[in-house]
Amino acid sequence: MNSAAHRPGIWSIRGPISQRRYWILAAIGLITPILAWWLVASTGWVEKVFMPSPGAVWDRTLLWATEDNLLQDTGISVYRVTMGWLLSAVIAMPLGMLIGTFRPVQAVLEPLTDFIRYMPAVAFIPLVMLWIGIDEGSKIAIIFIGTFFQMVLMVAEDVRRVPMQQIEAAQTMGATRAEILQLVLLPSAKPALVDTMRITMGWAWTYLVVAELVAANSGLGYAILKAQRFLQTDKIFAGIILIGLIGLLTDQMFRFLHRKAFPWMHKKS
């Protein structure tokens, strides 16, 4: 009867953990570095130029929002990231599906993509400036280059992971190739695809600062770079934290979408 006594502890491998414990630990994980930061900054061990206090960063953020154009900077950055990522997704989804489904397409495109994805996206900046110029298109292009090639391969892999039995069952029910793509491969891979989109969105954000190196005059990445020139360390902190928060927010949005759209994955007996 005393089964509780035999419940595996939280340190057993892949052991269970209660919701409450999980969130307490998560809060500790988030608060500790902030506390450490505040401690280091307030004791004055480190010069303000190198490490501003949380309070100073907060004040700077407010100043940025009221006197400067924090909103525009955030808006334009979100726009660039979204556009670069969306462009990637729109092309990578069908292409990846074809690579994961038809061997000839895989043979033609996968080794090539594998090769290109190892080229550093940053190194394309001069080329992009030469070809596209220095307007919005070039920033979107950098983010595109940074995410697209990885995304194609991940989408292909997601589609390849659909169990062969699901495909063959449809074939023996008389499904055509188009029907299998539409009624089996796509819905079966969809949860994995949403996860891929979530992960690549994170990468798109990491390429933002790189993209805004390209003669930008607005955006969070640009603001961070400019702040460095003026030794406004607090603004650098604010910018980085802001990007982190936006990333966290989109990530949670994707997870929420995942739970809503695929109840069959989350609903166990």
Added chain:
Amino acid sequence: MDAQEVVSAAPKIRVRGLGKVFGEPPAEVRALDNVSLDVLQNEFVTLVGASGCGKSTLLRIIGGLEYHTSGELLADGKPVSGPGADRAMVFQHYSLYPWLRVLGNIKFSRRLGVNRRHITSADVEVAEGRADALLRLMGLSACHNAYPNQLSGGMQQRVAIARALMNRPAILLMDEPFGALDAQTREVMHDLILHVFRLERSTIVFVTHDVEEAIYLGQRVVLMAPRPGRIDTIYQVPFGAERNQDLKHTPEFLRMKNEILGRIRQTSGMETDTEMLQQLSRTTQD
């Protein structure tokens, strides 16, 4: 002799001198060699044999999921050149669509073009009725709204069978469909599939490694032998259409089971294994 009789006398599936080689030289695998088998209309044939003797390969070739490299294969008198709605396949697992509920899985084939051409509202009604009947037949009515991963393995296989039957396929191909189920569930499924077989008058080819299952279900048991995969013996099962679990304890049944098991052991080269075991025990005793 009227035309009806001629049609029913022609085999539903005709396999003639069929061979299958996987891969290209020098890494060829000869999976099937000179296999000939006729499966009659409304016949239940079971395939048994040692692991790797090509049972799945033969079934998949009949289903059009694999192609043969020599010989001839006809279904309903026509050469098989790929999978088709006339030959539904039930797999051991992973074939259900986890994003569809039970009813959605069963009615999946209704969404395919083959079943949507020239349909009338009467056809749709008939299909609805059939889906309902299958739910009841398979004992799935209570969980028609569940997702596959909320069901037990036995229930999942019921869904898979119902889905395959939905379209009234002329031929039902099953590859160890109960292989992952426990003994009790399996017995229930055996009686269920026999019931379905009588009701639907389908033609079934059923692969299994369980000899008892093969005899209990089949009208003929086809024993295959490995290296290269071929048909060794075909046993006519002397029991009628009405069967129940007691049959498994009759001397006749047991004799047949032992005979087939013995033959599988001979064809699989298990003798050499016993020799090896003796050798092993000798070396460990030293």
